[in-house]
Amino acid sequence: MVAARGESLQTTKRPGRLFALQAGAMLLWMGLPGSLWAQQAPATMSLPAQGAGAIQAPGAAPAASQPSRLTLRDAVALALTSNLGVRVADTQVKEAAGTEERKKAALLPRVKNADFTNLQDRNLRAFGFSFPGVPLTTGLFGTYDFRVLADQPIVDREAYHTFQSSKRQQDAAKLTYQDTRDLVVRQAAGYYLDAQAAAAEVEAADSRVKTSQALERLARDQHAAGLATRVDLLRSQVQLQRDQQNLLVARDTYQTALLTLQRYLGVRPGAPLELAEKLEFHAAELPQPDEALPPALEARADYRSLAAQRQALVEQQKAAHARYLPKLSINGDYGAFGRNFGEMPGVGQVQGTVTFTIFDRDRNGEVKETASRIERIDAQIADLERGIRQELHKAILDLDSAAQQVSVTKAGVDLAQEELKLAEDRFRNGVTDNIEVITAQSSLQSAQDDYITALARHADARMALARAMGAGELSLGLGSPRP
Numbered sequence: 001m002v003a004a005r006g007e008s009l010q011t012t013k014r015p016g017r018l019f020a021l022q023a024g025a026m027l028l029w030m031g032l033p034g035s036l037w038a039q040q041a042p043a044t045m046s047l048p049a050q051g052a053g054a055i056q057a058p059g060a061a062p063a064a065s066q067p068s069r070l071t072l073r074d075a076v077a078l079a080l081t082s083n084l085g086v087r088v089a090d091t092q093v094k095e096a097a098g099t100e101e102r103k104k105a106a107l108l109p110r111v112k113n114a115d116f117t118n119l120q121d122r123n124l125r126a127f128g129f130s131f132p133g134v135p136l137t138t139g140l141f142g143t144y145d146f147r148v149l150a151d152q153p154i155v156d157r158e159a160y161h162t163f164q165s166s167k168r169q170q171d172a173a174k175l176t177y178q179d180t181r182d183l184v185v186r187q188a189a190g191y192y193l194d195a196q197a198a199a200a201e202v203e204a205a206d207s208r209v210k211t212s213q214a215l216e217r218l219a220r221d222q223h224a225a226g227l228a229t230r231v232d233l234l235r236s237q238v239q240l241q242r243d244q245q246n247l248l249v250a251r252d253t254y255q256t257a258l259l260t261l262q263r264y265l266g267v268r269p270g271a272p273l274e275l276a277e278k279l280e281f282h283a284a285e286l287p288q289p290d291e292a293l294p295p296a297l298e299a300r301a302d303y304r305s306l307a308a309q310r311q312a313l314v315e316q317q318k319a320a321h322a323r324y325l326p327k328l329s330i331n332g333d334y335g336a337f338g339r340n341f342g343e344m345p346g347v348g349q350v351q352g353t354v355t356f357t358i359f360d361r362d363r364n365g366e367v368k369e370t371a372s373r374i375e376r377i378d379a380q381i382a383d384l385e386r387g388i389r390q391e392l393h394k395a396i397l398d399l400d401s402a403a404q405q406v407s408v409t410k411a412g413v414d415l416a417q418e419e420l421k422l423a424e425d426r427f428r429n430g431v432t433d434n435i436e437v438i439t440a441q442s443s444l445q446s447a448q449d450d451y452i453t454a455l456a457r458h459a460d461a462r463m464a465l466a467r468a469m470g471a472g473e474l475s476l477g478l479g480s481p482r483p
Contacts, residue, residue: 012018068275070274072189074276075261076189078265079184080181080185080266081348082266083264086184092173093177100359103159103163105163106159114149119146119241121138145337147334148333148334151330153328156328160322164315164318167311172306175305176302179303186463188264191261193459193460195457198257200452202250206250210224211441212236213240219232227430228434235438236434251285279459281455284462287392293389295470302384306380310377310378317374320366326355328354330351401461402457405458406454406455409450416446420443423440464466
């Protein structure tokens with residue numbers, strides 16, 4: 001199967017039919033009643049045990065020698081734990097938190113201690129003491145100074161807006177982190193869907209092999225009884241060989257899909273694994289695009305991240321304008337000062353300071369830089385809004401079309417099965433040769449393939465709609481975590 005790479009739907013061809021769909025995000029329809037082949041399929045499709053090292057899915061504790069049963073929710077949880085993009089985004093949030101703390105420090109009091117021990121010789125004449133009898137220098141003497149110094153900004157609009165900008169940047173980093181998680185959810189769910197579709201192909205191929213084996217035995221019995229020719233027997237044997245070959249290909253594709261899924265989830269490729277959930281269909285109520293757009297914009301982390309980035313730039317712009325505003329601060333110090341430890345009285349001072357910039361050409365360049373960044377991000381926000389609207393329309397159209405395809409292809413499977421049964425009865429009763437049987441088998445194979453493709457398309461459309469709506473992890477019951 002072709003695993004999801006991004007958010008577009010792509011297909012690749014196998015000989016004579018559409019085989020796979022690209023998928024990603026969450027499967028909202030999982031865990032609901034119904035199955036692909038209720039009368040044919042086993043409960044699960046599993047790989048043979050391949051030695052120790054079976055994966056441990058969240059919430060499960062299988063024996064080491066038994067395949068691990070992996071649900072969609074488990075797969076997404078594993079992907080969110082091991083994905084590099086999520087871990088990098090998490091570090092970016094922590095880095096933004098550190099930046100915010102640094103910018104906040106510019107508005108808080110600063111206190112430090114300074115202790116001095118001096119040995120000095122002063123030139124008295126340089127200080128104006130040039131009277132007769134007064135020596136040129138004081139001679140060596142020592143002093144001790146133990147002091148605590150503090151300063152507190154009172155009014156500093158530039159530092160305030162810089163701090164507010166760092167807060168908005170941290171919000172943007174958190175939203176980018178959440179958007180990264182949403183993309184990983186879609187990707188992991190896409191790989192899980194690929195494996196489900198491949199498992200459905202194996203089930204269908206296995207069912208066709210069993211049917212061909214039964215028809216080959218019937219042709220052999222009919223030939224022995226003189227009711228069928230040698231050509232009829234050969235036709236049934238050729239069809240059996242063809243179905244067995246298709247089964248081998250389907251099994252290889254399924255195992256490849258499992259390897260791809262394991263690699264993305266961060267577990268050892270080749271570990272025993274079986275899917276706990278099957279490819280199923282569940283009808284969905286289609287929202288109206290215009291009604292769905294406002295909540296989608298509120299829920300989409302990527303859209304909200306751009307809005308937070310714009311707010312950060314606006315605060316930077318305000319900080320640039322505030323560089324010419326007066327700044328008021330208070331500072332002071334207090335401590336003990338003297339020539340010996342026995343005589344060190346407390347001394348200190350408190351002073352207020354007002355500063356303002358008279359000339360600073362750098363401010364104009366900063367204002368221009370920030371204005372251009374705001375203009376650029378406004379264009380990005382407008383483009384993303386159009387993209388989200390397009391995603392909503394396309395997902396709704398695809399979901400409606402895929403639902404109709406599922407209904408039509410399911411009816412086609414039922415008709416093809418009935419056709420095969422009638423052709424088998426006619427051949428059993430000697431009314432015709434088994435050309436009709438072989439033709440009916442081919443029709444059934446095509447109908448089953450079309451049905452699997454329709455199911456996968458419907459699942460992919462649900463994923464795309466969930467992504468467009470910004471449902472993220474909430475649809476899987478994983479919450480909406482923040483680092």
